[in-house]
Amino acid sequence: MNELHAGKSGGDTLLDIENVERIFGGGRKLFGGKMPAVHAVQGLTLNVRRGETLGVVGESGCGKSTLARLVVGLDLPTAGTITFDGEDLTALARRNRNALARKVQYVFQDPVASLNPRKTIRTILEAPLKHLTDLDARGRERRLEELLEAVNLAPEFLERYPHEFSGGQAQRIGIARALAAGPELIVLDEPVSALDVSVQAQVLNLLDALKEKFGLTYIFISHDLSVVESVSNRVAVMYFGRMAELGPAKEIFKHPLHPYTDLLMRSAPAPGRHDLLSEDAAAELPDPYNPPPGCAFAARCPRKSDLCLSARPAPDAARGQDENHFAACHHPLPRA
Amino acid sequence: MTDTTQTVEMKPKRTSARPGTLALLLNNSLATGGLIVLVAICLIALAAPLLPLADPDVTAPVDRLQPVFSDGHLLGTDHLGRDLLSRLIWGTRVSLAVGLSATVIAAFFGSLLGLVAGYAGGRVDTLIMRGIDMVMAFPYILLALAIVAVLGPGLLNALYAIALVNIPFFARNIRGITLGLSRREFVDAARLSGKSPAQILFLEILPNVLPVIVITMSTTVGWMILETAGLSFLGLGAQPPQADLGSMLGEGRKILFTAPHVSVIPGLMIFALVMSINLFGDGVRDVLDPRLRAGSLTRPVARTAVERGDAPVPPPSGKGGVLDVRDMRTEFEIGGSVYKAVGGVDLTLAAGECLGIVGESGSGKSVTAMSIMGLVPTPPGRIAGGAAYLDGEDLFAVSDRRIRKLRGSAVAYVFQDPLSTLHPLFTVGDQLREAIGTHQPLSAAEVKARAIELLSLVRIPNAKERLSAYPHELSGGMRQRVCIAMALANDAKVLIADEPTTALDVTVQSQILTLMNGLRRDRNAAILFITHDFGVVSAICDRVAVMYAGRIVETGRTNEVLASPQHPYTAKLIECVPVLGEPERRLDAIEGRPPVVNNLPDGCAFADRCGRVRPECRSGEIALVISREDRGVRCLYPLNTEGAA
């Protein structure tokens, strides 16, 4: 199997990301010479099946949000293709942004910052109904009521301003806005990271219920492994703009192949857990302007060999027992 | 799934709680004075056609240079015998009209350019801003002169010139704000809601920029009136016989010594006008400044006010320890109501010990931490009772000087956002050296050696080279380590860490936690560790105190509290933490929200959300019952207590 097929798996594919790359910078300077370029996302191949929740984990700066913005069309890839339901998503984003917005929506990390402080909730929720649907005033009113009910908010909230809401309530509004135009796929970019654990559970439960009710597909991005584990069918672990490991959630968390996945898992705190693994202070991400030729994780990896330093492992260099479980590693962890 | 329909709180709508814009403005006596003078001048100028004034332009050589208070000419006459009062009022009218129109024109075009440049970015931005830079490269008066020279003298041309030279000022201001706003998430959200760029710019961004435009206008109007007067004074603005304040001044100049009143009177008017506008403009700026919106009317002071009233100051608990907080109360007075953010907190912290404070956001964790060293802003905050003893010394009673000395030496803070602690324009080395130097008399070389030692201590590789790095050149984890190094610069006895790892990745978080754990073992420092994450508590804290609505509801050794929580709130809080390896574990969330601390219910603050609530819970004061040495719970019907109800 080559690089292109490692991220694929059977089933009814809704979103197909193929060898996608997004480079920032890298233009020409005024007086010759190239500006430094950063590969935010590189050689990413991945698909999302209809009706599943794909979790995406990784450290900040590993390209999670870039991936999210590419999928909703807020940003365009510099190479590779993204296909949504058989249609070229990138072309659609260029040609008819609203058509894409009807199918794919986004929920933001900071719920309060994603609401315009000078607009009432009614204005905010009506915007997608006005621009993306052809409902008349009466239809919009009815839809607003449905939306508020779907996210468990009282109708009185409509006339209020964002600053009057707690984080959890604001995130419900953000979710209602994403649902407004009836999308098929919702990209949730750290939707609960800014919330208290107590509220976090409420929002996660709500997301579960909505998925069931409206037959949605989720891409759930988070840096919190335990949250991702509890919501995802499949999980993609990203490191330094590339896929480190991809597979069914159960497999990944029970039998991780990639040393990075293992590190993440052993760093996660949990009530009653005292033995947090801690790396050396020197363990830093590679310089994005000067990426290493081999495995990007080598500087932090306890299993690295000379091979790792010279040759970059393919996304499917290692296979798990499940046929859909891959990792980009020359020396994967043995099955425990 | 929990069906906690979120309803609007039943708190009565209190529009008066936050002072209105006008009330805030009127509270500023200078601005009010300015407003009164300005309104008076405007009214008189507007009423000019109605007032029984002589024709301002009719010359009467016989009556020339009449002094002030002469018959029929209250303010005398000028060198052509024209009535000065009449000319003054008509002239003010002209100057006001020109100044205001120039402001409006400059604001309109400047803001438009700024909005477009800031929103479009890229090439459009570069193009517009280079053009603006070119305009700004000329001294403004030279540019205005050049414009008038090309267009020919005249009031209207002067107006255009003044407006044009002020466009860059608006454009730059507004571009900066727009740039910041267009990177905000709500703009992306509007894009995904199907709005077009023009709709986003004018319907989403403009309303947020408007206050800034108003502020800029109110602070530049006076300036523009002065500039117009300047051009007229040079004979490039109003042409004779028309009066405006500048041309009147110019005409009076020639006879300054024989008839000073001819120039002094318009001069005074310009002064009064510009001064009143500027005072009023400053007032407007202060009102629209969000920091003052919160309800405070004066600037915060460097230390929290202590108003402990007549109640006796509680003595130390007698448990020893470095830090001993007794019944500490901190309140915020906003509008008419008092928010009891911290309502009587007791804490003790021994050397080498780590105490965790856990709770939902808004439960008062941060205010507790900040109160100890008087870092809560006053107004609106104040310490309303209790005491905090550092080695027996009451921190609320010591002098400002002493508290400054203790801050950063005996007691050091680490905050959630390292960027708020580190100054972006100084290197890490500069800041570390300052932290060391202010508290210890060391030579430059010693200070540097100490700085390197500290950076190595927090395990920053290449410590020596990193001294010359700027904060933005370091990763989030590195920056937080630098903050910890600064906190340790003076061998702090107590380290107060407020969510120091919340913004960090798990891998970095575990590094920092390991680091802090090592530090307290090696240096015997006491740590007060604030977090909302029970997982983090497990990793580092010996004891934990759970806060709810400004009070401690449960305290005990970490293991005991986690294994058998006694307060229903603690139990719920632990239950909803997702745990790796237990994906099915996510259970019920805690329904509802914590009470607002300006309106706490009688009895237990948790009663509305509690599954075990009984009628007795809703009245009286529920005490923190200490069962064993470290164990306490504030609940009438606690869980997991052998033999109890």
Ligand SMILES: Nc1ncnc2c1ncn2[C@@H]1O[C@H](COP(=O)(O)OP(=O)(O)O)[C@@H](O)[C@H]1O
């Ligand atoms: N500067 C301030 N002005 C007014 N109220 C404040 C201020 N700081 C905190 N508060 C209020 O004090 C209460 C406790 O806040 P805080 O200590 O920050 O909670 P936590 O740290 O537990 O999240 C909240 O109700 C909050 O609104």
Ligand code: SF4
């Ligand atoms: S390829 Fe080598 S360095 Fe990279 S993760 Fe695998 S073992 Fe470690």
Ligand code: SF4
């Ligand atoms: S006092 Fe009553 S309402 Fe409060 S936590 Fe205990 S049982 Fe619940």
Ligand SMILES: [Mg+2]
């Ligand atoms: Mg806080």
